[in-house]
Amino acid sequence: MIQMFSVSKTYPSQITAISDLTLEVPAGEFIFIAGPSGSGKSSLLRILFGAEKPSSGEVIVNGIRLTHPSFKKVYQLRRTMGIISPDFKLLRDRNVRENIAFALEVTGHPPKEIREKVSETLRQIGLQEREKDSILSLSAGEQQRVAIARALVKGSSLILADEPTGILDDEMTGKVMEIFSERHQKGATIVFATQDANLIQRHPHRAIPLMAGKRGDGESSEEVISEE
Numbered sequence: 452m453i454q455m456f457s458v459s460k461t462y463p464s465q466i467t468a469i470s471d472l473t474l475e476v477p478a479g480e481f482i483f484i485a486g487p488s489g490s491g492k493s494s495l496l497r498i499l500f501g502a503e504k505p506s507s508g509e510v511i512v513n514g515i516r517l518t519h520p521s522f523k524k525v526y527q528l529r530r531t532m533g534i535i536s537p538d539f540k541l542l543r544d545r546n547v548r549e550n551i552a553f554a555l556e557v558t559g560h561p562p563k564e565i566r567e568k569v570s571e572t573l574r575q576i577g578l579q580e581r582e583k584d585s586i587l588s589l590s591a592g593e594q595q596r597v598a599i600a601r602a603l604v605k606g607s608s609l610i611l612a613d614e615p616t617g618i619l620d621d622e623m624t625g626k627v628m629e630i631f632s633e634r635h636q637k638g639a640t641i642v643f644a645t646q647d648a649n650l651i652q653r654h655p656h657r658a659i660p661l662m663a664g665k666r667g668d669g670e671s672s673e674e675v676i677s678e679e
């Protein structure tokens with residue numbers, strides 16, 4: 452599903468966010484990318500959805516090479532993914548329901564199916580009472596839940612979640628983790644970036660520790676490949 456070989460990312464500011472990183476994520480795995488603020492988690496995820504080009508190395512996601520991606524390929528790829536960004540990227544002039552529905556409208560789902568899927572997702576994330584409310588009237592935590600709902604409503608086989616529970620309370624974090632686990636059990640691949648060590652401890656998934664853009668678990672590329 453995801454293959455990264457010796458990937459580095461240096462920004463024009465000369466900051467190296469990712470340094471010689473090799474990682475394979477087979478289809479159906481739930482994997483944590485763990486690390487403190489500034490360790491490169493968001494850069495790694497942005498590379499995986501084509502928002503950032505690697506400076507060197509190879510990246511293949513869902514069979515699409517992202518080393519020199521064309522706009523069309525990136526667009527194609529994103530349609531098959533659920534992406535949760537730390538800044539939510541919600542549409543401020545649309546209400547809660549419309550924001551979630553938008554993810555399905557762009558992929559041309561029929562209106563009845565959109566209504567049903569959005570209602571189901573609103574229920575799961577506990578926002579059914581707020582469906583007609585403006586995004587601007589929501590708390591930051593509620594906005595984060597809308598962003599999660601929008602990423603999940605498509606039922607994507609690959610979910611890239613960048614600190615999706617970062618500002619949620621414990622109860623809501625538990626609820627969100629249950630929804631992710633359910634998707635995982637149904638076969639979705641989930642890449643989950645977090646700096647919450649307790650959260651990782653509570654879930655039995657592989658965790659890749661990132662430290663200054665490098666793998667903190669000392670795995671070399673050969674070891675990773677031989678796992679397959």
Ligand SMILES: Nc1ncnc2c1ncn2[C@@H]1O[C@H](COP(=O)(O)OP(=O)(O)O)[C@@H](O)[C@H]1O
Binds near residue numbers: 467
């Ligand atoms: N667009 C950017 N331009 C320049 N530097 C960046 C950019 N994005 C991130 N960085 C830098 O790259 C490093 C890793 O950042 P980031 O990937 O956001 O880490 P994390 O998500 O783990 O906090 C940080 O030093 C950060 O300042």
Ligand SMILES: [Mg+2]
Binds near residue numbers: 494613
């Ligand atoms: Mg980040």
